[in-house]
Amino acid sequence: MSRPKSIVIFGGARGIGAAVARRFAASDFRVYIADVLETEGNALVRELGEDRASFTICDVARADDISAVFDLAVAESGGIDVVFNNVGIARYGEVDRLDLEDWELTLRVNLTAQFLSCKRAVAEMKKTGGGVIINTASILGHASQKTTAAYAASKAGVMALTRTVAIDHAKDNIRCVSISPGTIDTPLVQIAAQTFEGRDPQDLRREWADHHPLRRLGRPQEVAETVFFLASEGAAFITGSDILIDGGIRSELYAEKPGEPAQ
Ligand SMILES: NC(=O)c1ccc[n+]([C@@H]2O[C@H](COP(=O)([O-])OP(=O)(O)OC[C@H]3O[C@@H](n4cnc5c(N)ncnc54)[C@H](O)[C@@H]3O)[C@@H](O)[C@H]2O)c1
Structure with a gap:
């Protein structure tokens, strides 16, 4: 067997x-x-x-x-x-x-x-x-x-x-x-978002998500x-x-700001 x-x-x-x-x-x-x-x-x-x-x-x-x-x-x-x-x-x-x-x-x-x-x-x-x-x-x-x-x-x-x-x-x-x-949405990232003084953790996670061309955090x-x-x-x-499992972040040299139209 x-x-x-x-x-x-x-x-x-x-x-x-x-x-x-x-x-x-x-x-x-x-x-x-x-x-x-x-x-x-x-x-x-x-x-x-x-x-x-x-x-x-x-x-x-x-x-x-x-x-x-x-x-x-x-x-x-x-x-x-x-x-x-x-x-x-x-x-x-x-x-x-x-x-x-x-x-x-x-x-x-x-x-x-x-x-x-x-x-x-x-x-x-x-x-x-x-x-x-x-x-x-x-x-x-x-x-x-x-x-x-x-x-x-x-x-x-x-x-x-x-x-x-x-x-x-x-x-x-x-x-x-x-x-x-x-950036993957795990306890590591959730805890990191809570440790930035004066920043709302939800806003921060949104910001990190926006750095990725796919505009979201990855899932475990x-x-x-x-x-x-x-x-x-x-x-x-x-x-x-x-x-790479990175929502495209490695591929982009200058990230457009959220809300900007894609060129
Ligand atoms: N989450 C992300 O955005 C991200 C991005 C890139 C790379 N990574 C890498 O992915 C891996 C997992 O990350 P995650 O986000 O799931 O983190 P996490 O902190 O949620 O999980 C990591 C696990 O490792 C354990 N650990 C920590 N120190 C240890 C030690 N000395 N001995 C044994 N276990 C220990 C923790 O208890 C935890 O269960 C890490 O290598 C991290 O560097 C994570």
């Missing part, structure tokens, strides 16, 4: 990661959710069913925590088909004000953790004949915004890591792809559909690429 398909999701308790967990659970994957948010993670497992999903508390800044998630998935499912490295944090500041600690934490959580996860994923996937690794980068890995030096550098690093894993392990039947979302489910496709046989010739 063939073993059930499995996916490990780092940063799967809410937002994009939770949408990906729902999408894969709906397609009979066994879903291993790893996150620092215990309440949200356990609630998601109850929603998906304990026969479909499990939650492990995991801080990706700790190598041992990452290993423990792989250990569980391999012991239960006999191998791992898909790994989604999705944890991302942001620390803001112009470089002369950005603390070294914030820089190092951002690189550790956003980039080094993906390296550690890729390292173990490749080792496990080699044993079972292959698999797919999907890493979350960002539109900010392509073009920057003020005060995002640490985040932008980490996300550009994710794309470089992805390309190299892809070419090193094509021979092992392992594909590695990154995704670069534009839309990212999940792309991730599901990238993990599927339909994407068998895609590796090393970064896939």
